[in-house]
Amino acid sequence: xxxxxxxxxxxxxxxxxxxxxxxxxxxxxxxxxxxxxxxxxxxxxxxxxxxxxxxxxxxxxxxxxxxxxxxxxxxxxxxxxxxxxxxxxxxxxxxxxxxxxxxxxxxxxxxxxxxxxxxxxxxxxxxxxxxxxxxxxxxxxxxxxxxxxxxxxxxxxxxxxxxxxxxxxxxxxxxxxxxxxxxxxxxxxxxxxxxxxxxxxxxxxxxxxxxxxxxxxxxxxxxxxxxxxxxxxxxxxxxxxxxxxxxxxxxxxxxxxxxxxxxxxxxxxxxxxxxxxxxxxxxxxxxxxxxxxxxxxxxxxxxxxxxxx
Amino acid sequence: xxxxxxxxxxxxxxxxxxxxxxxxxxxxxxxxxxxxxxxxxxxxxxxxxxxxxxxxxxxxxxxxxxxxxxxxxxxxxxxxxxxxxxxxxxxxxxxxxxxxxxxxxxxxxxxxxxxxxxxxxxxxxxxxxxxxxxxxxxxxxxxxxxxxxxxxxxxxxxxxxxxxxxxxxxxxxxxxxxxxxxxxxxxxxxxxxxxxxxxxxxxxxxxxxxxxxxxxxxxxxxx
Numbered sequence: 001x002x003x004x005x006x007x008x009x010x011x012x013x014x015x016x017x018x019x020x021x022x023x024x025x026x027x028x029x030x031x032x033x034x035x036x037x038x039x040x041x042x043x044x045x046x047x048x049x050x051x052x053x054x055x056x057x058x059x060x061x062x063x064x065x066x067x068x069x070x071x072x073x074x075x076x077x078x079x080x081x082x083x084x085x086x087x088x089x090x091x092x093x094x095x096x097x098x099x100x101x102x103x104x105x106x107x108x109x110x111x112x113x114x115x116x117x118x119x120x121x122x123x124x125x126x127x128x129x130x131x132x133x134x135x136x137x138x139x140x141x142x143x144x145x146x147x148x149x150x151x152x153x154x155x156x157x158x159x160x161x162x163x164x165x166x167x168x169x170x171x172x173x174x175x176x177x178x179x180x181x182x183x184x185x186x187x188x189x190x191x192x193x194x195x196x197x198x199x200x201x202x203x204x205x206x207x208x209x210x211x212x213x214x215x216x217x218x219x220x221x222x223x224x225x226x227x228x229x230x231x232x233x234x235x236x237x238x239x240x241x242x243x244x245x246x247x248x249x250x251x252x253x254x255x256x257x258x259x260x261x262x263x264x265x266x267x268x269x270x271x272x273x274x275x276x277x278x279x280x281x282x283x284x285x286x287x288x289x290x291x292x293x294x295x296x297x298x299x300x301x302x303x304x305x306x307x308x309x
Numbered sequence: 310x311x312x313x314x315x316x317x318x319x320x321x322x323x324x325x326x327x328x329x330x331x332x333x334x335x336x337x338x339x340x341x342x343x344x345x346x347x348x349x350x351x352x353x354x355x356x357x358x359x360x361x362x363x364x365x366x367x368x369x370x371x372x373x374x375x376x377x378x379x380x381x382x383x384x385x386x387x388x389x390x391x392x393x394x395x396x397x398x399x400x401x402x403x404x405x406x407x408x409x410x411x412x413x414x415x416x417x418x419x420x421x422x423x424x425x426x427x428x429x430x431x432x433x434x435x436x437x438x439x440x441x442x443x444x445x446x447x448x449x450x451x452x453x454x455x456x457x458x459x460x461x462x463x464x465x466x467x468x469x470x471x472x473x474x475x476x477x478x479x480x481x482x483x484x485x486x487x488x489x490x491x492x493x494x495x496x497x498x499x500x501x502x503x504x505x506x507x508x509x510x511x512x513x514x515x516x517x518x519x520x521x522x523x524x525x526x527x528x529x530x531x532x
Binding site: 095 | 314324382385388389390395529530531532
């Protein structure tokens with residue numbers, strides 16, 4: 001078997017595919033370096049949860065190789081899971097049991113369980129250990145699940161939309177806690193969400209997925225830097241050249257709006273050379289980039305499919 | 310084998326089911342006590358005993374397998390360092406052991422009641438054991454269905470068929486001449502047909518456990 005591993009990577013997925021009757025995850029390549037936080041963004045049904053379940057060994061890929069913390073998945077999932085903290089939007093704790101029972105249960109399994117840290121988290125999350133899970137709000141249940149995950153100090157956190165359905169205060173508290181966790185050593189996090197605000201606040205790396213394909217994967221800073229919205233004033237006869245990286249080009253009278261994913265200073269000169277004048281060059285939010293990236297990917301796909309037909 | 314984690318999973322199921330198990334065992338023993346009377350109480354005890362054995366089985370399977378998937382606590386469980394096979398083995402071990410213990414207590418009590426009650430002939434013992442063994446095998450089939458199908462609907466259908474099957478099975482066995490002719494006798498007769506039926510029941514039970522392990526080991530998607 002080919003050795004994919006390099007100890008620098010917490011997660012490595014190489015050419016991973018998985019087919020279902022109505023959905024296909026195709027040719028996924030993903031790498032997360034140790035100590036980094038990757039925001040994994042995609043619309044509903046894009047393949048985020050399927051990818052994450054493959055990483056957890058809960059689903060076996062049809063093709064490709066997956067390594068998590070140096071362990072081949074799904075064959076070595078037990079060894080990998082000792083050091084993975086996993087929480088997902090659809091994860092529930094035992095409703096008849098108390099938080100204390102869950103804490104004792106985790107303590108009985110993980111030698112790395114940190115009782116002191118668990119107590120600190122209880123206070124920070126405003127939870128009482130004698131509370132039954134069934135009496136907790138959704139936000140409190142999410143916090144309890146995160147507490148159980150964090151207090152055993154895993155090397156890798158895999159979070160599948162953990163903040164979905166939370167009120168802004170609870171979301172803020174959880175994101176802050178995750179930020180603190182990352183400050184403690186070489187912990188890595190894969191954080192999936194369709195909430196770009198959460199991802200923007202937390203991540204070093206951004207990966208977009210749509211319709212089962214990775215459409216972008218890059219470090220956050222350079223990624224945000226490469227996207228710009230350029231507003232131009234043009235004449236009726238101004239012809240705008242089809243430049244590489246242009247995702248969208250809209251004209252309305254003497255105004256044109258260009259969205260580019262490969263922004264550089266030379267672009268302004270090129271447009272000036274065509275007779276256009278630059279009105280403004282605007283930064284884009286991650287949400288705007290996400291929407292543009294998905295739309296352009298879908299347009300490209302439909303053109304390719306149309307071309308093939 | 311991931312023995313320590315399997316043990317942890319088994320103990321967790323015991324924790325959540327111990328009260329119900331004790332309650333059903335107590336109810337089962339009351340029904341066995343009713344069997345010792347020579348009147349209407351005997352029939353009430355008979356119905357209650359069969360109901361308790363069926364209910365214990367259904368309760369265990371729904372509580373530990375079906376509801377765990379439905380309530381999404383399975384996701385929490387599968388985040389622990391276990392595989393699908395560890396989960397399957399833990400469920401088989403806990404459910405089979407818990408049901409077998411409850412079942413065995415009721416079997417012993419039933420046989421004792423038949424043995425010591427003057428109005429019940431000892432010839433009933435092989436018949437009673439065949440019927441109670443059928444219930445054990447039906448439990449294994451329902452458990453296998455719940456684990457392999459991962460479907461609440463499929464499990465309910467099999468539970469229903471298994472329950473209806475008990476009365477039908479009781480009738481069919483009672484009409485077998487070589488069983489029926491000794492039922493009212495004063496001695497329990499372990500003839501070839503009776504032993505053959507018991508042997509087939511045990512084989513079916515073992516076959517379904519093996520089949521469950523095989524099918525689970527071939528699963529590519531667990532959640």
